[in-house]
Amino acid sequence: MRESVRVDAETPILEAERVSLRFGGVRALTDVSFAVRRGEIFSIIGPNGAGKTSMVNCVSGRYRPTEGRILFEGRDITRMPTRRRAALGIGRTFQNLALFGHMTVLDNIMVGRHHLLRSGFLRGMVYWLGGAQREEIAHRREVEEIIDFLEIQHVRKAVAGQLPYGLRKRVELARAVALRPKLILLDEPMAGMNLEEKEDMARYILDLNEEWGMTVLMIEHDMGVVMDISQRVMVLDFGRKIAEGPPEAVLADEHVKRAYLGEADEAVSEPEEAVA
Amino acid sequence: QPIPVGHLMDNSGATSDVGVPYGQGVADALAWVNATRNGVNGRRLNVLGFDYGYQAPRAVAQYQAWVNRERVVAIQGWGTADTEALVRFVTRDRIPYISASYSAALTDAAGRSGRQGVEAAPFNFFYGPSYSDALRGMLQWAKQDWERRGQQGRPRYVHMGANHPYPNSPKEAGETLARELGFEVLPAIQFALTPGDYTAQCLTLRNQGAHYAYLGNTAGSNISVLRACQTAGVQVQFLGNVWGMDENAMKAAGTAANGVVFPVRTAVVWGQDAPGMQTVRQISRQSDQAGTAYRPVHYLAGVCSAMLMVEAMETAAQNGGEVSGPRIRDGFYARQNWVPRGLEGVCVPVTYTADDHRGTMRVALYRAVVTGDTAQGSVADLMRAGTMRIEPVATIELERRRDWLGW
Amino acid sequence: MELGFFLQLLLNGLIVGALYGVVAMSFVLIYKASQVVNFAQGEFLLVGAWVCWWLLTAWQLPFWAGFLVTLAFMTAFGVILQVVVLRPLIGEPVISVIMVTIGLSIFFQALMKWMFGVFAQPFPSIFAADQVRVLGLEVQSVYLLSLAISVAIMLGFWWFFTYSKHGLAMRATAFDQQVAASLGVSVPRVFAMSWAISAVVSAVAGVVVGVVNGVSSALSFYGIKVFPAVILGGLDSIVGAVLGGLIVGVLENVAQWLDAEVLNWGNMYQIAPFYALILILLIKPYGLFGTEAIERV
Amino acid sequence: MAVMTPAGDYRTTYREDMTIFPTLGSRVALWAGIALLCLAPLVLDRYLLHLLINIGFLGIAALGLNILVGFTGQISIGHAAFFGFGAFASAWLHDVLHVPVALAIPLAGLMTAMVGLVFGAPAARLKGLYLAIATLAAQFILEDFFARAQWFTGGVAGRVTEPFGLFGIAFDRDETYFYVVLAFVVVMFLGAANLMRTRDGRALVAVRDHYLSAEMMGINLAYYRTLSFGIASFYAGIGGALYAHYLLFVSVEAFNILFSIQFLGMVIIGGLGSVMGSLMGAAFMVLLPEVVQGLANLLAGSPIDRALRLGASISYLREMVIGAAIILFLMFEPDGLAHRWRLIKAYWKLYPYSH
Amino acid sequence: MSATAPDAAAAPPSGAPRPAAAEPLLAVNNIEVVYNDVILVLRGLSLAVPQGEIVALLGANGAGKSTTLKAISGLLRTEEGEVTRGDIRFAGERIDGAEPHEIVRKGIFQVMEGRRIVADMTPVENLRLGAFTRSDAEVRRDIEMVFEYFPRLKERTGLAGYLSGGEQQMLAIGRALMARPKLILMDEPSMGLSPLLVKEVFGIIRRLNRELGITILLVEQNARMALSVAGYGYVMEQGKVVLDGTAEQLANNEDVKEFYLGGHGAERKSFRNLKSYKRRKRWL
Ligand SMILES: Nc1ncnc2c1ncn2[C@@H]1O[C@H](COP(=O)(O)OP(=O)(O)OP(=O)(O)O)[C@@H](O)[C@H]1O
Ligand SMILES: Nc1ncnc2c1ncn2[C@@H]1O[C@H](COP(=O)(O)OP(=O)(O)OP(=O)(O)O)[C@@H](O)[C@H]1O
Ligand SMILES: [Mg+2]
Ligand SMILES: [Mg+2]
Secondary structure, three states, X not given: OOOOOOOEEEEEEEEEEEEEEEEOOEEEEEEEXXXXXXXXXXXXXXXXXOOHHHHHHHHHOOOOOOEEEEEEOOEEOOOOOHHHHHHHXXXXXXXXXXXXXXXXHHHHHHHHOHHHOOOOHHHHHOOOOOOHHHHHHHHHHHHHHHHHHHOOHHHOOOEHHHOOHHHHHHHHHHHXXXXXXXXXXXXXXXXXXXHHHHHHHHHHHHHHXXXXXXXXXXXXXXXXXXXXXXXXXXXXXXXXXXXXXOHHHHHHOHHHHHHHHOOOOOOOOOHHHHHO | OOEEEEEXXXXXXXXXXXXXXXXXXXXXXXXXXXXXXXXXXXEOEEEEEEEOOOOXXXXXXXXXXXXXXXXXXXXXXXXXXXXXXXXXXXXXXXXXXXXXXXXXXXXXXXXXXXXXOOOOOXXXXXXXXXXXXXXXXXXXXXXXXXXHOOOOOOOXXXXXXXXXXXXXXXXXXXXXXXXXXXXXXXXXXXXXXXXXXXXXXHHHHXXXXXXXXXXXXXXXXXXXXXXXXXXXXXXXXXXXXXXXXXXXXXXXXXXXXXXXXXEOOEOOOOOOOOOOHHHHHHHHOOOOOOOOOOOOHHXXXXXXXXXXXXXXXXXXXXXXXOOOHHHHHHHHHOOOOEOOOOOOOOEXXXXXXXXXXXXXXXXXXXXXXXXXXXXXXXXXXXXXHOOEXXXXXXXXXXXXXXXXXXX | OHHHHHHHHHHHHHHHHHHHHHHHHHHXXXXXXXXXXXXXXXXXXXHHHXXXXXXXXXXXXXXXXXXXXXXXXXXXXXXXXXXXXXXXXXXXXXXXXXXXXXXXXXHHHHHHHHHHOOXXXXXXXXXXXXXXXXXXXXXXXXXXXXXXXXXXXXXXXXXXXXXXXXXXXXXXXHHOHHHHHHOOOOHHHHHHHHHXXXXXXXXXXXXXXHHHHOEOHHHHHHHHHHHHHHHHHOOOOHHHHHHHXXXXXXXXXXXXXXXXXXXXXXXXXXXXXXXHHHHHHHHOOOOOOOOOOOOOO | OOOOOOOOOOOOOHHHHOOOOOOHHHHHHHHHHHHHHHHHHHHOOHHHHHHHHHHHHHHHHHHHXXXXXXXXXXXXXXXXXXXXXXXXXXXXXXXXXXXXXXXXHHHHHHHHHHHHHHHHHHHOOOOHHHHHHHHHHHHHHHHHHHHHOHHHHOHHHOXXXXXXXXXXXXXXXXXXXXXXXXXXXXXXXXXXXHHHOOHHHHHHHHHHHOHHHHHHOOOOHHHXXXXXXHHHHHHHHHHHHHHHHHHOEEOHHHOOHHHHHHHHHHHHHHOOOOHHHHHHHHHHHHHHHHXXXXXXXXXXXXXXXXXXXXXXXXXXXXXXXXXHHHHHHHHHOOOOHHHHHHHHHHHHHHOOOOO | OOOOOOOOOOOOOOOOOOOOOOOOOEEEEEEEEEEOOOEEEEEEEEEEEOOOOEEEEEEOOOOOHHHHHHHHHXXXXXXXXXXXXXXXXXXXXXXXXXXXXXXXXXXXXEEOOOOOOOOOOOHHHHHHHHOOOOXXXXXXXXXXXXXXXXXXXXXXXXXXXXXXXXXXXXXXXXHHHHOOOOEEEEEOOOOOOOHHHHHHHHHHHHHHHHHOOOEEEEEOOOHHHHHHHOOEEEEEEOOEEXXXXXXXXXXXXXXXXXXXXXXXXXXXOOHXXXXXXXXXXXXX
């Protein structure tokens, strides 16, 4: 299951071609094109309301772009129903947690296995007879592996809605991982975490990328994290792409500095400093 | 050892407006029998009352409880839907079932009518003319009325009521006879068993140009129609069924009820005099110590119905006989032109035979007369003051036609 | 003749529909404040009508006095109901609260029967002229009065929700009680207010219907009848509720016309609004005017 | 942390970890309970059996509604109509098509499921209370159908049907019919419990909790929303069919809006999303009127009776008490019986360290 | 206490009064909070917020920071939580057990975690709601003030539910300003904001404190930022205060540096090279 995939510069796993998205008068995205290479960690940054989440929503199917195309592994998925994208290999987490609040952590993660499970309700009802039990146990094993990896063993049976914020984010990640996606979309995975937890999260993301072979598309406001773990960065502002490239270069861009980072301040981890 | 008797009532359902006084009449009569005659042949009646809210399934469930657990020997029943549903059960269990449903389908005791859907109902009885016969009587009166008033052309007749076994029961019989008598029969008009706004129905009535309209529901919803029709200015002669009009309804409908013609099952109404009224007043004191309550027509009918059963039981108990279902039934056949003891001049004479349970073919028609505001004052006051009156109109003696048996 | 008949039915539909609209509004009010669907709305009509009837007959009050006392009583009734029954349920799942309103409905239905009996009772006449002629149709004067009251109530509601601070607080409470509380809104007070207003407005409708048809437990059926009205308009729209009411009223009457003229089925009158309801929901899942739920991730 | 597993919990395989009844104690209790119920007809009187039978078939139908409301989050105020459809279907299959009752009951369940799917498919687009009220419309439309479809239902007069029979034995008395209902209850409840711990069951709950993210997990919303209608109707149909062959009479009057509301009451009082809660809720709704009646009987003849004229108004008082009981219950236990049950269990498990 | 905290105030984690100003505006004394009658979350927590100060409350996920704020603002009772021991005093008056709306009227306003704006209202309506407890005529002017702080919000006239995450956060803070409270409890105000806005928000917090004299209790994961604006700080672990001191003291504490600020001294560790080891060091 864990395979290593090196960044493959030639074949993009995800391509967005001139994507535009409008809500009535609001232009959430205008003419955005980019490509995510197989095996890389790709970050989208930008001011609040720039359209980052909207872009991810277009990829995961929540929104249909008003114009433009989105290709996944060379295949046009612009109009594909949301639910079919899971089987295709696109998993995601959400900016505002979207767990199944009344289910246990274990069940939440098992829902991630939905498209991999075969037994429908009839076989489910006769649990012991139709092979549902066998299947459940087999998948439970894989889910436990994810649980171990994300270190949430102790809350396995807890109700997801009552967990503290940081753990919920981790459960959400586990659920997305359980889909066994090729591309995982992370919408602000570090928000609301303290340094230590951010470090943990960074480690998980790196492991997912390097050991589990997942391509990562991440939205994040913590520049330290973005700098350190992503290979390439795209910057959106007012729905338009204003820069793309390796993090150092992008963050040095004047336009980006002005629109996004603001003046230097002793209290933020300054990217320039870190690079230097 | 007491005799268990079931008493099914509607005190809270769609027909509770008439169910309450009728049920009270039955209950008072049976209580009176216990109090003054020490029950039947020295055995007290253990009356098991149940308010089934006019829901046939609940009646059936209660019936099964009574038969299986309490082993009742006879039942005082209520509605058409439940009584008809229980026909098969009471026939099987041989339990006389005296209903307040006057559905003609219950009169074919031997199942000889050969009509489709009508099965033998050897254990079903009721007191008074069947719905169908009462309607037949009213139609014959309507025919005379039409001619007497010197009207031209064919009178138009329409059946009104809910889509429910009780209003439906005489529909076919009425429409058939109306055609025979030369009426033009209009498409039936539906309205629910609950009070409501029936202006639309009245406008339809007017638009159709009906002359005679049968009101198949109980008083509560009929008065809504009457009031709506009064407002809409509809001039129709309404024909109520036995449950369709009474003193309470006249009070509620006010002048809108004026002129409605309807059958009354007893020979007198409250406040009139007859030898048996003495007894009725005693019975009434069972639930009204002061003796001031006004008892509507349904109360009297309930008394008669209960007392018929009591006498049939007494007949069964004669000579040390067992008070069992089949013997009680035979008790109903024991007399001709039968008026329960002490109720002379109140209950009309009835005769039941083993293959014909049409107790009477006499239809006594009365007219509701309301001359003023009925909002203030009790029914008793209004009747006493003459603001509301129930006036005899005609008594139609129907032929006991064999081909009318069972529908 | 035919056209006249149709027009009369239409007019009747509008008049009755306005009443539905009023009840629907008071229903929407509670929904807007608490997301609770009030199954006891019909019983509010019932209680109001019986109380007014009792004041007029047993106490011989003149109509206007009796009516005002009824409204005062209903205000208290709404508040007490809220304090005794609904306040402890604040913060509990909405569905449980909905179930409680069902319990209330059962309770008051029976209580009214117990206190006032099962017979329909007539109201004393109120106006010198019981009816007036409109478009060739005799219309109860009370209906016209109710029409005027309805319009006034509707305007009041519209202002309340658009401009008043309390209307805003009510909407916030409906959206999220915790948030509302954190903003300094007294959630219990908002609920008490909405229940009281709703009870009063329903009682107005109850009295009007009572005057026309007599008071009986069947009045509570209005509580069910407004469902199609409310949904047609959209659960959270005051304007929608009024329009929905009118539509249902007209629909009933048109259905009766169709029934009488062509179908002869008999009960289109009762069932037609529900068919219409399903049809409209298929086309517009949030009713004609309801706001769509916000779905963002 | 919020997890509470009792001490002495030594489960070593996933299989053991995934049973419906996680502790030995609960398993033993289950089997003992079923065994006791099997003995019930030998010891209980008919009245109690009658109540148990009612709890049984109502519980099955309530479970169906709980799958719809509690698990999938789709409120339905039309459940009684589906219950009724099952009852009519079974009576029709038996009386008109002469299908043996033992077969007619499951077939009726399937027919009802079909009808449920027909109503459920468009309903999949509706949310929350809009759906609830669309089901209310379904309730009235189906009621109208029952009153009209003479060929199927016997029209407004209803249909008298026959008792359950198998291998020539008639299960026509409380003592015997009890076993029929018990068998159905066990099978249907196990089915539901199993469903809930497998793929489609989880999908249903996921749709309830967060349908947007469920969709992105690859869950077909329309399918599951419709499916849950189908399953709910199936359960309702089975419950209704069992009712039909118990009462031996089916009529449109029984399946009214009030009955639908009672079903809703059962699942809410029992506990939304709880399998066993459905049975508890059904028991509550069946026993409540009986208890009230019992109280009234106790009071009969006493001064209170005379003062309030209980005798004449018993039916109103009964209704009032039922209404009040529902209100009070929800005021003190808004999450239902199943929730209280869980808390009690948790309390005993952690005793004496319940804080 | 396993970690050495030489320069932290040596107060025991619970009980004894703090060596803060004579009468703090807000004093939380040794409270215990229980959810659902069974889950004990706060175990004898005490803290004090002096008038006119900014106090930071730091701690890991699940330490009970939000619970503490909810206990103060009374919102706990909307979540089946309860203060079972200890007391909370605001300006000398006990407020534990009071209704949330009463507490707001006393001048305590909480900016809840996760924004919690009213999605089906416009931003302006949300702001008007913030001013619900006020009845003066300056509401309109204050709305303009908020728009001045967050110009982006002014352009958004649709429903607030459609705002981006960061925009909603701005709205939530703006709403608090509208209430003109004496004390604002802020639960992770910087969550989901871009670096530029984070700086702006902290600038605004500082301005609120300096210009309007509003006292602020700040829960933040961005410890560096929080300590840069705060005068005093507390560190929580598992429902208790394990460390407190002036912002300076805390910023120089080795453990705080390591777990909350990142790296010793000014050097920032890279997120890339953490994977080799795991630390789970705690004060408890
Ligand atoms: N469904 C929608 N309807 C209307 N407007 C929308 C909708 N979704 C997003 N928007 C608007 O589109 C713009 C971009 O929103 P988006 O959520 O993509 O921003 P973002 O870059 O993720 O910002 P943040 O960092 O604050 O989360 C915002 O102005 C938002 O108001
Ligand atoms: N409503 C609730 N019911 C039960 N337990 C709860 C509830 N809310 C919080 N908890 C529990 O209380 C503990 C503290 O939660 P709290 O939200 O206060 O933490 P926090 O310090 O704010 O964490 P974070 O940084 O993740 O926001 C957690 O273990 C959580 O599971
Ligand atoms: Mg975003
Ligand atoms: Mg928190």
